[in-house]
Amino acid sequence: MEELEVKKKIEVRNVSKIFGKNSKRASQLLNEGKSKAEILKQTGTTVGVKNASFDVYDGEIFVIMGLSGSGKSTLVRMFNRLIEPTAGEIRIDGDDIVRMNKEQLRNVRRKKIGMVFQNFALFPHKTILENTEYGLEIQGTAKAERQERAKESLRLVGLAGYEDQYPNQLSGGMQQRVGLARALANDPDILLMDEAFSALDPLIRKDMQDELLQLHHDMGKTIIFITHDLDEALRIGDRIALMKDGDIVQIGTPEEILMSPSNEYVEKFVEDVDLSKVLTAGHIMKKADTVQVDRGPRVALRLMKQLRISSIYVVDKGNRLLGAVTAQDTVAASESGASLEEVLIKDVPTTSSDTVLTELFDTVSTTTIPMAVVDERNHLEGIIIRGAMIGALAGDGQFINDSRTIEEAKPVELEVASNE
Amino acid sequence: MNKLLPRLPFADWIDTGIDWLVTQFGSVFDGLSGFLKGTVEGAVDLMAWVPSIVLAVLFAVVAWLLSTRRIAIFTLIGLLFIDYLGYWHSMLQMLALVITSVVIALIIGIPLGIWGSQQPTAKKIISPILDLMQTMPAFVYLLPAIFFFNIGVVPGVVASVIFSMPPTIRLTMLGIEQVPKDLIEATEAFGSTTWQRLLKVQIPLAKPTIMAGVNQSIMLSLSMVVIASMVGAPGLGEEVYRAVTQLKTGVGFETGLSIVIVAIILDRITQHAGKKKQGGTLS
Numbered sequence: 001m002e003e004l005e006v007k008k009k010i011e012v013r014n015v016s017k018i019f020g021k022n023s024k025r026a027s028q029l030l031n032e033g034k035s036k037a038e039i040l041k042q043t044g045t046t047v048g049v050k051n052a053s054f055d056v057y058d059g060e061i062f063v064i065m066g067l068s069g070s071g072k073s074t075l076v077r078m079f080n081r082l083i084e085p086t087a088g089e090i091r092i093d094g095d096d097i098v099r100m101n102k103e104q105l106r107n108v109r110r111k112k113i114g115m116v117f118q119n120f121a122l123f124p125h126k127t128i129l130e131n132t133e134y135g136l137e138i139q140g141t142a143k144a145e146r147q148e149r150a151k152e153s154l155r156l157v158g159l160a161g162y163e164d165q166y167p168n169q170l171s172g173g174m175q176q177r178v179g180l181a182r183a184l185a186n187d188p189d190i191l192l193m194d195e196a197f198s199a200l201d202p203l204i205r206k207d208m209q210d211e212l213l214q215l216h217h218d219m220g221k222t223i224i225f226i227t228h229d230l231d232e233a234l235r236i237g238d239r240i241a242l243m244k245d246g247d248i249v250q251i252g253t254p255e256e257i258l259m260s261p262s263n264e265y266v267e268k269f270v271e272d273v274d275l276s277k278v279l280t281a282g283h284i285m286k287k288a289d290t291v292q293v294d295r296g297p298r299v300a301l302r303l304m305k306q307l308r309i310s311s312i313y314v315v316d317k318g319n320r321l322l323g324a325v326t327a328q329d330t331v332a333a334s335e336s337g338a339s340l341e342e343v344l345i346k347d348v349p350t351t352s353s354d355t356v357l358t359e360l361f362d363t364v365s366t367t368t369i370p371m372a373v374v375d376e377r378n379h380l381e382g383i384i385i386r387g388a389m390i391g392a393l394a395g396d397g398q399f400i401n402d403s404r405t406i407e408e409a410k411p412v413e414l415e416v417a418s419n420e
Numbered sequence: 421m422n423k424l425l426p427r428l429p430f431a432d433w434i435d436t437g438i439d440w441l442v443t444q445f446g447s448v449f450d451g452l453s454g455f456l457k458g459t460v461e462g463a464v465d466l467m468a469w470v471p472s473i474v475l476a477v478l479f480a481v482v483a484w485l486l487s488t489r490r491i492a493i494f495t496l497i498g499l500l501f502i503d504y505l506g507y508w509h510s511m512l513q514m515l516a517l518v519i520t521s522v523v524i525a526l527i528i529g530i531p532l533g534i535w536g537s538q539q540p541t542a543k544k545i546i547s548p549i550l551d552l553m554q555t556m557p558a559f560v561y562l563l564p565a566i567f568f569f570n571i572g573v574v575p576g577v578v579a580s581v582i583f584s585m586p587p588t589i590r591l592t593m594l595g596i597e598q599v600p601k602d603l604i605e606a607t608e609a610f611g612s613t614t615w616q617r618l619l620k621v622q623i624p625l626a627k628p629t630i631m632a633g634v635n636q637s638i639m640l641s642l643s644m645v646v647i648a649s650m651v652g653a654p655g656l657g658e659e660v661y662r663a664v665t666q667l668k669t670g671v672g673f674e675t676g677l678s679i680v681i682v683a684i685i686l687d688r689i690t691q692h693a694g695k696k697k698q699g700g701t702l703s
Contacts, residue, residue, distance in 0.1 A: 115609040115610075117606060138611060
């Protein structure tokens with residue numbers, strides 16, 4: 001996979017957190033493979049996180065997902081040691097944060113890691129600007145400079161003009177923007193976001209997700225995002241780690257989690273996911289059979305017969321989409337000696353490869369020709385066939401393209417297409 | 421009745437201990453006594469040097485700055501009323517005693533409260549001592565205070581300090597501990613030092629609660645003035661005490677009312693000073 005070539009930003013090795021007094025005995029039991037419930041019974045300690053090991057790559061959005069009590073908030077707090085790990089190593093850019101002394105840790109917190117909290121955690125006695133400045137203020141940055149940077153950060157999140165307000169004068173969504181601006185003002189490499197959008201209502205949450213993706217695209221920070229909401233995880237995550245009872249159950253891309261759940265728990269977790277909101281045209285499109293416009297009706301007819309389809313896409317020499325022709329029209333054209341161009345249907349349904357399936361249902365259900373997937377320069381990338389769409393929505397992995405390699409259309413789907 | 425154990429000579433131990441302290445640290449206590457006496461009497465002399473009407477106006481202005489106009493007007497009328505009754509000087513003596521003891525209580529109490537809020541062990545030690553200080557009958561402090569500081573205003577100040585300090589310590593600890601956990605996490609996550617966390621976030625947010633403690637300390641200190649007068653502290657308390665012993669009901673009410681007026685003024689001013697703050701409110 002391509003991510004493997006990317007630099008590792010954070011390496012987590014055998015990290016555990018045990019809450020309670022008898023943590024040594026509990027670690028022993030943990031290493032013997034005892035479960036959370038057994039350890040609680042035997043030692044009275046609670047296992048927060050169990051032997052977590054994974055890498056976070058530079059510049060990705062890594063989502064840690066799980067229900068409440070799964071240990072996800074504990075895990076994220078160990079990245080900046082708001083919670084001390086009981087065992088294990090967490091290396092950030094190669095330096096083990098667990099072994100750092102107070103001074104070194106403070107420096108990492110000041111320069112490298114920003115954090116955004118579920119309930120915003122803004123300081124109620126400070127203005128928006130003062131809140132945003134906080135990280136710089138405690139580093140001793142000169143007032144003029146830190147105000148400048150804080151204003152820039154507020155502008156990034158769309159809050160220019162609110163500098164002198166107090167947090168309680170702002171709505172929840174705006175308060176969380178301040179939280180984000182405050183974390184960004186230090187210009188950290190890593191953003192820890194602990195259920196950052198969970199306290200917001202659904203519409204605002206979606207806006208914030210979009211803006212976060214935009215910011216991530218523009219600034220390229222490594223983001224570790226905690227959520228209990230699978231839809232949110234699938235929407236923003238490059239990779240997702242699913243946690244249960246302190247264990248990391250599966251790590252993978254959203255598609256991997258959805259299409260090949262590693263065990264029953266994950267399967268159960270994802271069974272209610274609305275695939276149509278996750279899968280895009282790019283996931284289900286098949287390689288299009290095309291005919292170049294200057295080949296003439298006879299070639300087009302032969303191709304359609306060979307492939308047993310009732311219509312075919314017509315492109316120019318540069319694979320740019322011109323339109324489509326139906327078998328019926330092509331027969332008529334070849335009889336009257338007309339060119340393909342004369343019987344071309346130019347008004348064909350098109351879409352881009354990153355459109356989610358929900359937005360395609362309407363067109364796909366009414367069109368007689370398979371939908372064309374084109375890029376921004378109108379190059380034909382593939383086509384969407386109704387049968388493949390239904391197959392993919394049913395959760396059948398064979399209809400979904402892995403890492404964007406487009407397979408040849410299969411006869412079974414062609415049949416569906418030709419019946420249209 | 422034939423007791424299994426002889427009576428515990430606890431009182432003797434205390435007496436011996438006090439005697440030992442007096443002989444060993446006599447000069448320290450004398451120095452402290454001189455300092456406190458000088459402070460209180462200096463304050464009284466300073467205030468008495470200003471004409472009463474001017475001082476009343478001055479207090480009213482301070483009340484206006486720290487709280488509201490209504491309280492300022494009450495301050496002016498109340499103080500002039502006391503002056504008209506002829507208790508001006510006694511009132512000043514009482515005020516000096518109260519202010520001196522409250523200032524000392526705050527200087528010791530607030531840092532102790534902050535310490536207690538940061539160190540669970542410190543809190544475990546401080547809390548039972550506070551319980552003792554508050555529940556021990558106040559007269560009991562007066563006895564050793566006389567041994568250490570003779571009679572007069574100083575044992576009164578010392579007893580007031582001991583009696584009035586607990587609310588400040590308790591409410592300082594409470595105020596700092598009540599700062600929401602996620603705000604503490606936020607300050608930590610950005611790499612604050614302990615002092616930065618305290619000064620920039622915890623203490624400003626705890627200020628209303630700390631001020632409530634200061635207010636309580638002032639009230640408790642005022643409630644000590646009559647008791648302090650029994651060991652010779654001058655002031656309105658002394659007037660009340662005399663009225664009580666001589667069964668002068670009218671004078672008793674006059675002086676009692678004067679104390680109430682001062683109490684209301686100090687209470688309202690400190691209450692408002694606690695609430696009056698920047699736009700943000702702690703939800």
